[in-house]
Amino acid sequence: MTSLCLAFRSFALQTVIGAMITKEQVLHALSHVDDPDLKKDLVTLNMIKNVEITPSKIRFDVVLTTPACPMKGPIEHACRNAIALFIDKDIAVEINMTSHVIGSKRSQLSNIKNIILVASGKGGVGKSTVAANLALALGATGARTGLLDADIYGPSLPIMFGLEGAHPRASKTADGKTKIEPIEKYGLKLLSIGFFTDPNQPVPWRGPMVSTAVKQLFNDADWGELDYLVVDLPPGTGDVHITVAQGFPIAGAVIVTTPQNVALADAVRGIGMFLMDTINIPLLGVVENMAYFTPAELSNHKYYIFGKDGGKRLAERFNAPFLGEIPLVKGISDSGDNGLPVMMDEDNPAAAAFLDIAGKVAQQLAIAQAVG
Ligand SMILES: Nc1ncnc2c1ncn2[C@@H]1O[C@H](COP(=O)(O)OP(=O)(O)OP(=O)(O)O)[C@@H](O)[C@H]1O
Secondary structure: OOOOOOOOOOOOOOOOOOOOOOHHHHHHHHOOOEEOOOOEEOOOOOOEEEEEEEOOEEEEEEEEOOOOOOOHHHHHHHHHHHHHHHOOOOOEEEEEEEEOOOOOOOOOOOOEEEEEEEEOOOOOOOHHHHHHHHHHHHHHOOOOEEEEEOOOOOOOHHHHOOOOOOOOOEEEOOOOOEEEOOEEEOOEEEEEHHHHOOOOOOOOOOHHHHHHHHHHHHHOEOOOOEEEEEEEOOOOOOHHHHHHHHHOOOOEEEEEEOOOHHHHHHHHHHHHHHHOOOOOOOEEEEEEOOOOEOOHHHOOOOEOOOOOOHHHHHHHHOOOOEEEEOOEOHHHHHHHHOOOOHHHOOOOHHHHHHHHHHHHHHHHHHHHHHHO
16 A cells, blocks of 8 residues: 655744734645655645634545545644644544545546456356455445446346345336336446346356347346446356456456466466457456465464465566455355354454455556546
């Protein structure tokens, strides 16, 4: 993670005792606080809004680029320090930390600001588990989030969210078009290819069918306004990947792997596809799932039963961020099977790991958009 670099550049200390504080003084003080990721100060970034000053109090909004910003606390703290240092250490300061998610510059779908792909080279590494819990973690921060399960070979969203047998309704939009209504659960908008197929009948998907079905999940659904749409892709590289990557404005991809060499080798191929010139999707980072095992009775011990740091090395090889490790925990598979993803159990340590990963993903998107 980018280290915190809150720069107090010029120390022209102004103590304004007795005089009415002006908006310019507040902005001057806050211009000494940098956003550690975007490497510019909050005033230049136009993140300070609604400054109000009374004789006893200064209040203002700090508009972050995402509600999932992991730097929220440190930025607020730095703003308070800047007011104390440059204006008055005794004045009350009220800061409203809010956010406005910036849409990916690639996004032409004005209603979906950021489409995030979750992919893996190998099957069974926990890609759907990560996609579901990443979406829930983004949603938990207050971001409007959807999850699209485009894993045509093994859609798992219906089981993971306790929605087996559910059928999304069709409804007419204001402009008279018929749209599929995503199902809402745990604060997310959800659609799965599994809602439209019979789980007992294997579907022999062929290229054009795949492409049509996947496009419909994007185009013919009434997603409403979303900050993030997380897309769970099938494992490997195939028709769904090509359809999604070339047909839609993707903000970035998250790669899920386990530490074993076989999974890592497949992940390399998966990443290679996203980086191809004809696809060219930014890599937001690598998540290492089932990274270690911690027995309940030895909660301080981590057993790296499948090898150590494979995901980290993979990230380094592609100069991509390492987003985090998820432990191998029975609770994760139990919760996935029971329709209550582990993010819904805030006491489970894996939930904290997913929140941390969501913050890093949102951070990477904000950086990518700022850099352009
Ligand atoms: N960290 C974990 N700890 C314990 N069980 C896990 C963990 N991650 C995933 N699982 C379990 O492993 C199984 C496979 O996970 P999941 O379906 O998410 O993998 P996948 O990569 O999406 O698979 P597929 O190749 O079918 O798309 C599931 O039963 C899931 O609950």
